[in-house]
Amino acid sequence: MVMKMAVDQLSNVFVALADPTRRAILARLMDGDVNVGQLAEPFAISQPAVSKHLKILERAGLISRRTAATARLSHLEAAPLRDATEWMERYRKYWDEGFTKLDSALEDYLQAEKTSKGEDK
DSSP states (O other): OHHHHHHHHHHHHHHHHTSHHHHHHHHHHTTOOEEHHHHHTTSSSOHHHHHHHHHHHHHTTSEEEEEETTEEEEEEOOHHHHHHHHHHHHHHHHHHHHHHHHHHHHHHHHHHHHHHTTTTO
């Protein structure tokens, strides 16, 4: 059951990251906490549309929200990004191993070509 919950959370993170507007919001939040109006400024979308994006980011655990005076501020929560990166890291290792094998095979092939043409003498 624990594994299923972790996978579901990871799925929520990837769903949240799938949208370029949400990725831009996360990038903006790296500079500090801001309200919906400030987040909406660079986009050609309404504040309610930004609020919908924030709900998806919040559900994924990528942001938290708090009230300060009359403003509702959004805050970046980077831990789920670390978890997603660790998950993807396994696949990077897989690809790196594949490229290493391909490099070796190509080197062997080129050496065999040189030998067969008499270039290795």
